[in-house]
Amino acid sequence: MLVHHEVVDPTPAGYRALVVDDETALAGVVASYLEREQFEVSLAHTGPDALTLAREVDPDVVVLDLGLPGIDGIEVCRRLRTFSDAYVVMLTARDTELDTIVGLSVGADDYLTKPFSPRELVARVRAMLRRPRNTAATAENDRVFGPLRINVAGREVSIGDEPIVLTRTEFDVLAALSAHPGVVLSRRQLLETVWEPGYVGSEHLVDVHIGHLRRKLGDDPADPRYVMTVRGVGYRMGTGR
Numbered sequence: 001m002l003v004h005h006e007v008v009d010p011t012p013a014g015y016r017a018l019v020v021d022d023e024t025a026l027a028g029v030v031a032s033y034l035e036r037e038q039f040e041v042s043l044a045h046t047g048p049d050a051l052t053l054a055r056e057v058d059p060d061v062v063v064l065d066l067g068l069p070g071i072d073g074i075e076v077c078r079r080l081r082t083f084s085d086a087y088v089v090m091l092t093a094r095d096t097e098l099d100t101i102v103g104l105s106v107g108a109d110d111y112l113t114k115p116f117s118p119r120e121l122v123a124r125v126r127a128m129l130r131r132p133r134n135t136a137a138t139a140e141n142d143r144v145f146g147p148l149r150i151n152v153a154g155r156e157v158s159i160g161d162e163p164i165v166l167t168r169t170e171f172d173v174l175a176a177l178s179a180h181p182g183v184v185l186s187r188r189q190l191l192e193t194v195w196e197p198g199y200v201g202s203e204h205l206v207d208v209h210i211g212h213l214r215r216k217l218g219d220d221p222a223d224p225r226y227v228m229t230v231r232g233v234g235y236r237m238g239t240g241r
Contacts, residue, residue, distance in 0.1 A: 015129060016040045018059040020050040020076065021091065022068055026114075030063055033118040034125070047071025051079055059086045061125050066092040066103060074106055081107040085168055087128040089121065104208045109169040110201065127196035143178045146240025148217065148226055150178050159217065169194065170213045173206070177227065177237040186234035210235060 017039045021027040024045060031041045042057050044050040047068045054062065062080065066073040077088055090103040090111040103111055110124055143150040147160045155171055157164040166174065176193045177185060185193070187203040195201070210227060213219075219226050228238045 014040070015061070016042070016057055016059040017061050017063065017125065018042045018044065018050065018053055018057060018086075019063045020044045020047075020068065020073070021063075021065040022046065023065070030118055030121060033122050037122055037126070047073070047076045050076050054080055054084055054086070058084070060129060061087040061089065063089050063091065063121065063125070064108070066090055074102055077103070077108055078106040081167070087125070087168060089124060089128075091116070101208055104205075105212060107167050109167065110195070110205070124195075124201075127199070130196070143181075144240075145178065145181070145226055145237065148240045150174060164216055166213070166216060169209055170216065173209050173213055174227075177235060181237045181239075184230045184233050184236045189234065206235075 015038075017031075017034050019027050019030050019034070019041060020043075021030070022045045027043050027045065031043055034041050040057070042053050042059070044053050047070050050062075050064070050068075051071075053059075062084075064073045064077060064080075068076065071079075073090060077090070080086070080088065087110075088108040090108040091114060092103065092111060093114045109128060112121060112124070143152065149158050151157070152175055157166055157171065157174065172194045173190060176190055187206040190206045191199045191201070191203060195205075211221075214221055214224065214227055217226050221229070224238055225240050226238050228236050230236060
């Protein structure tokens with residue numbers, strides 16, 4: 001049973017948010033902040049309810065607590081990724097590297113550690129929702145690096161004839177690097193390009209997404225073809241030799 005499912009008048013852009021947390025008071029506070037920004041907001045307090053609602057309302061962004069009863073946030077995110085490309089912000093009560101890596105590995109785009117500022121959460125959500133427009137504005141013909149082909153306008157990636165399925169954030173990182181072949185981008189530059197100018201989260205977020213991106217591209221970190229590490233500086237796009 002859903003404890004609460006509330007929808008407000010849509011914005012002109014029609015943004016929909018799904019807030020999932022078993023702490024009903026906290027979920028209500030987050031929802032109220034998003035509603036002030038004219039989001040349509042739906043609330044769920046269990047993993048099964050979250051997945052049901054996600055199929056019903058097709059949200060643009062999901063604010064997802066890691067420590068849900070029954071089906072936890074990790075498994076919810078994993079299942080969500082089988083039918084939705086919504087941005088996911090993971091909430092965790094534990095500020096550990098393992099929590100971060102596990103959450104991001106199943107498709108979360110960003111994370112916040114409790115306690116957090118609802119204003120910061122809303123700012124991050126807004127920044128993520130601006131990203132597709134920014135990427136589309138810089139779209140051009142396919143970018144080719146050896147067998148790797150990146151269709152920026154269609155947000156499609158393939159190696160040879162094999163399509164590569166990336167999350168939105170993984171694609172945006174790859175698009176940022178491939179827009180400047182051979183140019184080294186620092187972690188801070190990638191954060192400000194992919195997330196937003198003045199982003200206050202950890203630069204470690206970039207490393208985690210780079211790691212997932214490399215695995216999906218079959219890129220050996222010890223001898224990469226596509227995403228090169230420049231020690232002490234950042235990353236650059238390789239030639240795909």
